Amino acid sequence: MIRHIHGTIADITEGQIVVDVSGVGYLINVHQTTEHFTLASEIKLFTHLAVRETAQDLYGFPTRDELELFTILLTLPKIGPKSALQIMQKADSELLKTSVLSGDAAHLSKMSGLGKKTAEKVVLGLKDAFEHFAGAYANNTEVDGTVVEAPFTVDAVDALIALGYPQADARKAIQKLSPEITTATQAVHAALKELGKA
Numbered sequence: 001m002i003r004h005i006h007g008t009i010a011d012i013t014e015g016q017i018v019v020d021v022s023g024v025g026y027l028i029n030v031h032q033t034t035e036h037f038t039l040a041s042e043i044k045l046f047t048h049l050a051v052r053e054t055a056q057d058l059y060g061f062p063t064r065d066e067l068e069l070f071t072i073l074l075t076l077p078k079i080g081p082k083s084a085l086q087i088m089q090k091a092d093s094e095l096l097k098t099s100v101l102s103g104d105a106a107h108l109s110k111m112s113g114l115g116k117k118t119a120e121k122v123v124l125g126l127k128d129a130f131e132h133f134a135g136a137y138a139n140n141t142e143v144d145g146t147v148v149e150a151p152f153t154v155d156a157v158d159a160l161i162a163l164g165y166p167q168a169d170a171r172k173a174i175q176k177l178s179p180e181i182t183t184a185t186q187a188v189h190a191a192l193k194e195l196g197k198a
Contacts, residue, residue: 005060006044012037015085017060019043028060029081031088050081059085069093076125087122090114090168094175100126110154113167152184159188165195 005028007021012034018025028045030037037043045060046067059081061067066088073084091099091112099108100123109119153174160170173191181187 002047002049002058004044004046005058007042009037009039009041009043012039017043019045019060026058028058029085030060031066031085032062048081057081066093069096072126072129073122075129076121079121087114087118091122092172095171096122096126097130099123100130103127107154111157111167111171152182152187155184156187156191159184160191160195163192169195 005019005021005026007019007026009017010020010025011018014034015031016027016029017037018027020026028047030045045062046064047061048059048067048070050057050059059070061070070081070084070088073079073087074081079087088096091108091114095108095111099105099111099119103123105116105120105123108114108123109116112119114122156174157167157170160173161167165173170191173194174187176194177187177190181190
């Protein structure tokens with residue numbers, strides 16, 4: 001089993017990169033978009049090798065927590081490696097943790113664009129598994145284990161989507177905002193400035 005790859009990025013395409021390790025190029029499926037990678041830069045990815053009758057596919061993640069989350073998703077009924085990767089492309093680990101720990105499938109669907117049935121399957125299926133997931137309770141939690149998220153988040157994301165921004169970009173912009181922001185209007189104005197930098 002190949003558990004990690006450490007080398008130089010030799011090629012970048014949407015959803016895949018090639019990592020050169022001592023002259024051997026490994027084609028690795030990734031959930032990040034192309035702008036996350038730079039040609040000829042050094043990279044280390046934690047990997048999962050999916051073996052099928054007709055292929056052996058590598059899936060790579062920048063952290064152990066993301067790899068673990070990926071393998072947990074694979075335990076869900078009818079979720080294979082490609083489906084798990086698509087879920088992680090739409091919903092980052094923080095959004096998945098927030099939604100699963102709060103049991104809120106509607107929130108996951110709204111914030112990620114995942115279909116309602118898929119979101120429900122993820123939230124219900126991961127609830128028990130997250131008890132053993134090392135990254136599940138890191139960040140964004142309070143003393144009682146309640147996940148903290150600003151009450152205006154969904155409204156602000158909806159407003160940005162209405163203005164024509166992709167759902168993922170809108171969510172990321174809102175997540176970067178200062179804790180001093182307390183209303184959806186303030187959040188949208190600040191997020192527009194943040195998006196303007198991109």
